[in-house]
Amino acid sequence: MAEWGEARKSSLLGKYTQRLSGPQKVTGQAKYTFDINRPGMLYGRILRSHIARGTLTALDLSPAEQMPGVKAVIPLIEIGKEIRYEGQEIAAVAADTRDIAADAIRAIRFDYDPLDHVVDLGEAMSEGSPQIRDWENNQSERQIDEKGDLKAGWATADAVVEVTYSTEVQVHTCLESHGHVAEWNGDQLTVWASTQAVFGTRRDFARHFELPEDKVRVITEHMGGGFGAKFGPGVEGRAAATLAKEAGRPVKLMLTRKGEQNTAGNRPSMVQHVKAGATKEGKLVAYEVSGYGTSGLGGGAGFTGPYVYQVPNYRTEKFNVAINAGSGRAFRAPRHPQGAFAMDSLMDELSEKIGMDSLEFRKLNDPNEIRHAEYDLGAKEIGWHRRPRVAGSGTGVRKHGIGVGSGQWGGGGGKGTKARVNINADGTVEAITGTQDLGTGIRTAIAIIVADELGLHPTDITVKIGDTLPGLPSGGSGGSQTTPSVSPVVKTAAMAAKESLINHLAEKVNVAADEVIIKEGSVTIGNNQLSWKEATSTLGMETISEDGSWDENLREGGAAGAQFAEVEVDTETGQVKLTKIVAVHDCGLIINRLATESQINGGVIGGIGYALLEDRIMDDQTGRSLNSNLIDYKVPGAQEIPEIRAIAYDTDRKVTGIGEPVTIPTAGAIANAVYNAIGVRIRSLPITPDKVLAALEEA
């Protein structure tokens, strides 16, 4: 069993290290899938349905097939099948230029028998609505979970809160849309993919085209954001490869922005009717919730609840509602932001009812010591004592308030990653594994671990990731699993490589291995000191190449997290302005503090969008989405960013993932801050000015 041991005290781990990909990215040299140009490459484009529901009765591809410059056309749906949402794929083309491809899909003709659609949650659930799948009233089976004795719990409650919380459909909005460049070479398929899972994508392509996996290569050197939406080829990937096969030329098929916003996944919505009780001493005693959401036509909606705080007696009922819209996909901490917003609001509503400070109430019901420390640290940073004692008691048009939110995550990683470290005779070092860097910084983290082990600098390590060719698999980058899954194997590979080099040198000079010290760019053998390059040059024609092995002891799961928000609400316009956010997050042993702080900033900003700005809006009459673009779907921009104090909180724990916990507590913190400012509660996200004004009006 290995240990981080000395590495914890190293000059590299936990420090601020510049991202290795920085120079490529700031000079435009970094090539993403969207940038790949292959000899003879064609441009692919998908024709999508403009209707929300209907039966396809005719499909005429010939106008596209006959168009000059069009080299392949394929249908993506059969006659007689049902079109089930606006944006569903009808056909795809490959043409010499992107403009000809756009012309070609416009030339395709299709006809359909219209069917009644439904895109509103409430309407879908009601008696009169069209049944759009095999669920009664478009509702899935209830998932029930029970614990303890709810009746007894209610009996002991001194204060009860019974309310409804709701959250919106949020769209991933990756800046690089989904897409692939597919190229056949005989029966070998090479795919450049914008994906979070090169090996998973390889497997899916192989299965679809009935190829052995080793005939498929998937490459993702850089990719422009995933957030959970990019885990496999999808319809668009299979279409790209099929078009390439038909045309006998490589095909690049990237989704348009509309396709990306409309059909490439989303975070499902949530509505929950919740009732909870607490004693006047501050103990949660009962919790009952019935909640649902829509993930389009399938399952996938959900929320965590009860969440973070322990309640001995509860009953939860959760289900999905079907609507004619694009399906949900995993989106950064699936189910948690929904659950956290509700739970954080609920905790504040209860604490106010029993007359207890919100932080005190939370600590009484939260056994996690790390989060307690994060509450304390965050409270100090934001100035928790400055908050209005009575919500809404501030004078003036603009009222200020402070609120808190919390979260938890797993992120412990698992085995399955293979990694290799090579030390070459010229002193260069390669670290190779089949993981992928979505912007998370795993590339640099790998370099840090290897450099630390070998006494080098991260820029001395050449990290090779994002390619299935070396045959060193790793899992998909989801669940905040990448760093805890990859780090142990990279660490043990570096340790093995170092040991090999030591043994080689010891044998060469005829000393005991423990007389060879590799440290800080040099190698000491007894009284002699060599530079790293001098030492490795003794390898001659050989290369040291060592594979790592999985080591349970180098990682663990369980991240906490707490965030505080300070807001200023304009009671005349309803606008919520963020003044400051303090985010305190742990992830065990921190490898790159700089990248960790970036993750915290990023998670907070995603949470700001969720809390105040984002919402996929459907039009009931046409069944279409109204804002599948970047003007009307509002992700946070430069002017929505407050002062963010990102605190990467150190613990003695081992390497844990950080990608998702950081986006969980934000909406709750903001919602609680808004309540603290204006004294009326908004229980529906996003908290837009109209909701604020309506709530103030009602009060």
Place this chain on the structure above:
Amino acid sequence: MAEDKTRSTDQPEDRQTDLHQQVNETGLSRRNFLKGLGTGAVAATVAPATLAEADSHGAATSAEITRATAKLSINQQAYQIEVEPRTTLLTVLRDGIDTKGQRVDLTGAKEVCDRGACGGCTILVDGRSVYSCMMLAIDVEGKEITTVEGLADDGELHPVQQAFIEHDALMCGFCTPGFVIASKALLDQNPNPTREEIQAELSGNICRCGTYPFIFEAVASAAKKMK
């Protein structure tokens, strides 16, 4: 209004140009283009006789002018690219092939929204930051185009580029070229910006990973170095 059921969903954007307002100094206006007086060779899909017809009527009749050769200066390098009237500068940068058969391959500017909503395609035209997806290739003849690939001076990074690396003002990096160009343009116009000014002047660029805080720090840091 009866819905045309057989229409496909993606409609071409009307590429609104103000060619009638901004006649390019070199004279390559749409009117001139249609008359076949562009500075490059004009290839029509029909015989010259029809072109003359178009000329005499002052507007295209049955002639369809589909291509012209645009002479562009990008990062101080001359290119001759065959374009259609509707070809955007972004498409030329990313997908363009020179008449000599060489790819332009300047993929720093990204296609993200393709309609001027996100800044991913930001480049400089005569030193001013513009969305290249909203410019027609034929509109920028005679102008100096600078992309992110042209910022470094003989291998030495521009202070903005260096600051972005140092402050981790990037994560996935897809928005980065646009932000680097926008930041450089910001500092060229406003060498001593406040944080509020930085935020306002970068509000034409979107980042989904959430690197804004470190971008603001990078710009402030670059401003200091550029004094």
